[in-house]
Amino acid sequence: MQFPKIRQERLSDAIARTLERMIVEGAFAAGERLPSERDLAIRLDVSRPSLREALHKLEVRGLLETRHGGGTYVRNTLAQQLTDPLADLFQRHPQAGVDFIELRKTLDGMAAYYAALRGSEADRAAISATFDAIVAAHGLDDPTVEAERDAEFHIAIAEASHNLVLLHVVRGLMDLLRKDVLFNRDILYAHPHARDRLLEQHRAVHDAIIAGDAEAARQAAQAHMAHVEDVMRERRIGSAPAAVA
Amino acid sequence: MQFPKIRQERLSDAIARTLERMIVEGAFAAGERLPSERDLAIRLDVSRPSLREALHKLEVRGLLETRHGGGTYVRNTLAQQLTDPLADLFQRHPQAGVDFIELRKTLDGMAAYYAALRGSEADRAAISATFDAIVAAHGLDDPTVEAERDAEFHIAIAEASHNLVLLHVVRGLMDLLRKDVLFNRDILYAHPHARDRLLEQHRAVHDAIIAGDAEAARQAAQAHMAHVEDVMRERRIGSAPAAVA
DNA sequence: TAAACTGGTCATATCAGTTGTCCATCAACG
DNA sequence: CGTTGATGGACAACTGATATGACCAGTTTA
Numbered sequence: 447m448q449f450p451k452i453r454q455e456r457l458s459d460a461i462a463r464t465l466e467r468m469i470v471e472g473a474f475a476a477g478e479r480l481p482s483e484r485d486l487a488i489r490l491d492v493s494r495p496s497l498r499e500a501l502h503k504l505e506v507r508g509l510l511e512t513r514h515g516g517g518t519y520v521r522n523t524l525a526q527q528l529t530d531p532l533a534d535l536f537q538r539h540p541q542a543g544v545d546f547i548e549l550r551k552t553l554d555g556m557a558a559y560y561a562a563l564r565g566s567e568a569d570r571a572a573i574s575a576t577f578d579a580i581v582a583a584h585g586l587d588d589p590t591v592e593a594e595r596d597a598e599f600h601i602a603i604a605e606a607s608h609n610l611v612l613l614h615v616v617r618g619l620m621d622l623l624r625k626d627v628l629f630n631r632d633i634l635y636a637h638p639h640a641r642d643r644l645l646e647q648h649r650a651v652h653d654a655i656i657a658g659d660a661e662a663a664r665q666a667a668q669a670h671m672a673h674v675e676d677v678m679r680e681r682r683i684g685s686a687p688a689a690v691a
Numbered sequence: 692m693q694f695p696k697i698r699q700e701r702l703s704d705a706i707a708r709t710l711e712r713m714i715v716e717g718a719f720a721a722g723e724r725l726p727s728e729r730d731l732a733i734r735l736d737v738s739r740p741s742l743r744e745a746l747h748k749l750e751v752r753g754l755l756e757t758r759h760g761g762g763t764y765v766r767n768t769l770a771q772q773l774t775d776p777l778a779d780l781f782q783r784h785p786q787a788g789v790d791f792i793e794l795r796k797t798l799d800g801m802a803a804y805y806a807a808l809r810g811s812e813a814d815r816a817a818i819s820a821t822f823d824a825i826v827a828a829h830g831l832d833d834p835t836v837e838a839e840r841d842a843e844f845h846i847a848i849a850e851a852s853h854n855l856v857l858l859h860v861v862r863g864l865m866d867l868l869r870k871d872v873l874f875n876r877d878i879l880y881a882h883p884h885a886r887d888r889l890l891e892q893h894r895a896v897h898d899a900i901i902a903g904d905a906e907a908a909r910q911a912a913q914a915h916m917a918h919v920e921d922v923m924r925e926r927r928i929g930s931a932p933a934a935v936a
Numbered sequence: 937t938a939a940a941c942t943g944g945t946c947a948t949a950t951c952a953g954t955t956g957t958c959c960a961t962c963a964a965c966g
Numbered sequence: 967c968g969t970t971g972a973t974g975g976a977c978a979a980c981t982g983a984t985a986t987g988a989c990c991a992g993t994t995t996a
Contacts, residue, residue, distance in 0.1 A: 449734035452709060454702045454984090457953065461697055468694075482973060489694035493954045498975080515961035515973045545856040549801070556797040611790040615860060699953090702984065727942060738985040743944080760942045760992030 461492055461500035466509060469520055480510070480518040544675065551671035553616055554600060558651055558667035561606035562660040569606035570656055576602045577652040584645050592641060599648060603655065603667075640677075647673060706737055706745035711754060714765055725755070725763040789920065796916035798861055799845060803896055803912035805852035807905040814851035815901055821847045822897040829890050837886060844893060848900065848912075885922075892918060 465480075474480060483501070487494045501518060504510045512518045561569065576599040583592040604616040647670040654663035710725075719725060728746070732739045746763060749755045757763045806814065821844040828837040849861040892915040899908035 449713075449731075450709060451736040452702070452706055454705055455700070457697070457699045460699055464695060464697060483975095484973085486694075491696040495955095495977090496953060499953095501974095512974065513962080514975070515963075517962095517973060545854040548854055549856045549860065552797055552801040556794070560793075609790040609793055611794045615794065728944095729942085740946090740986095741984060757943065758993080759944070760994075762942060762993090 457492065457496050458499035458503060461490060461497055462503045464490070465500065465504060469509060474520045476520050478520050480520065482517065547671060547675045551668050551675065553612065554603070554671055555664040555668040557600070557604045557607045557609075557612060557616060558655060558663035559607075559660045560609060560612075561603045562655045562658050562663040564608045565606035565655060565658075569602075572602045573599070573606060573652060573655055577648060580645065580648055584641060596644070596648070599652075603651070606655070643673070644670075702737065702741050703744035703748060706735060706742055707748045709735070710745065710749060714754060719765045721765050723765050725765065727762065792916060792920045796913050796920065798857065799848070799916055800909040800913040802845070802849045802852045802854075802857060802861060803900060803908035804905045805854060805857075806848045807900045807903050807908035809853045810851035810900060810903075814847075817847045818844070818851060818897060818900055822893060825890065825893055829886060841889075841893070844897075848896070851900070888918070889915075 468474060480486060481489065483494055483497055487497045490497065501510060501512065505512055509521060510518055511521050561573070565573070576595060580592060580595040580599055583595045586592065601617065604613045607613065647666065650666040651663060651670060654666050713719060725731060726734065728739055728742055732742045735742065746755060746757065750757055754766060755763055756766055806818070810818070821840060825837060825840040825844055828840045831837065846862065849858045852858065892911065895911040896908060896915060899911050
């Protein structure tokens with residue numbers, strides 16, 4: 447029988463992992479200075495030498511840079527430092543990004559279907575609110591705001607489906623997407639014309655759900671993801687995986 | 692800004708968690724004697740006092756029982772000891788079992804569709820092998836064997852879909868199912884007539900995939916899960932959730 | 937019935953982490 | 967421009983966790 451060797455994690459590794467996750471999740475922006483070592487140690491409830499050991503590890507990996515007497519700063523290029531196992535899967539399998547979209551086509555279609563079927567007035571209000579936020583973001587120069595509203599729109603639909611397991615899975619996948627490990631979503635929103643197209647697709651999904659037309663909602667959601675899939679495939683032709691993922 | 696307190700796990704807790712997972716996953720059956728402390732300590736690559744501390748924790752929780760000079764044994768009633776977060780979700784939401792099946796209807800339909808579309812000769816051979824194992828198990832009195840083959844059949848189909856993300860999600864959900872936290876699957880297989888029906892449905896899925904008929908495969912897989920869903924709903928009427936979950 | 941194997945206990949050594957202190961550098965302010 | 971405060975850098979001493987090794991008591995097996 448196979449027994450796994452037990453490896454106890456060093457405290458400094460646990461600290462490093464926590465700080466890395468906080469950086470990835472946006473708690474600290476690139477270029478931002480971290481709280482002082484003394485302050486961080488108190489907040490994380492660890493000793494300063496242990497914290498310093500962790501900070502050193504992150505610095506060695508290029509995530510941070512420290513200046514004697516000046517503080518500790520977050521460096522750029524964070525996305526590719528991720529260590530999440532699923533992210534690792536995506537990174538080791540260039541095909542996985544397309545697989546992800548393919549799965550989402552099915553899941554989002556299902557979510558839209560049941561949202562149209564079961565959504566309450568409150569659900570429809572929430573979906574409309576997130577769609578209105580997309581429309582508002584559409585007028586901005588910065589495409590990342592619209593991309594973020596996009597994620598919120600899909601979560602609202604999954605919530606309206608009233609299927610807890612689906613919501614759990616969709617949330618997990620969207621959280622991964624938010625970390626930008628699948629593909630650079632900004633590419634998707636880079637051109638205003640492309641953004642116009644995405645907005646129309648979102649509008650179709652929204653209108654079908656509000657109208658209570660389950661099958662139309664499913665079709666619209668799947669058409670939307672099929673379009674995203676096509677863009678994904680186009681982008682991959684001639685591109686190194688690293689440039690996209 | 693909110694900072695999580697860092698809590699380093701004790702070695703004995705890590706050992707306990709590993710042993711618990713092995714027990715839950717069937718590495719040790721109820722009533723079975725564990726390897727000796729000296730042997731386990733070597734295999735897990737930890738010291739004997741640390742292992743003993745872990746075993747003591749599991750004994751206090753009722754998972755194990757030790758006899759001076761006689762060995763350490765696995766006790767019964769393990770399923771309710773689970774701490775997996777998703778399992779906790781299911782336990783706190785009696786509706787989640789039906790949600791799970793509803794999601795699987797979509798995921799299994801998708802898996803069957805792509806398995807029929809993309810499956811290689813090796814994939815079809817693997818699917819046929821697992822289906823043959825179901826047929827062989829069908830003739831046995833013990834329905835749990837057939838239920839286990841059922842899970843392997845669905846995993847083989849997900850593998851044949853050649854979508855890594857789908858496979859990952861399906862594996863995760865099937866692993867949860869294997870832990871029996873969703874519903875007592877034995878109910879599903881309790882009556883020979885019910886088992887006959889499930890076998891026919893599996894056969895329809897198998898035949899459509901082997902024939903390369905993607906849409907028929909999807910329909911068959913979804914019909915199968917719709918039937919399971921119906922049985923789930925019937926069983927829930929008049930039953931306390933705990934009796935089923 | 938004795939030997940081997942098991943669980944039970946514990947002294948000692950080693951290692952990881954904490955506490956506390958001090959030094960060097962840098963930034964802000966008067 | 968000098969001083970002060972805040973920052974990173976370093977380390978000795980201490981504490982707690984874990985490992986090593988040895989021995990005792992109970993059970994099983996040959």
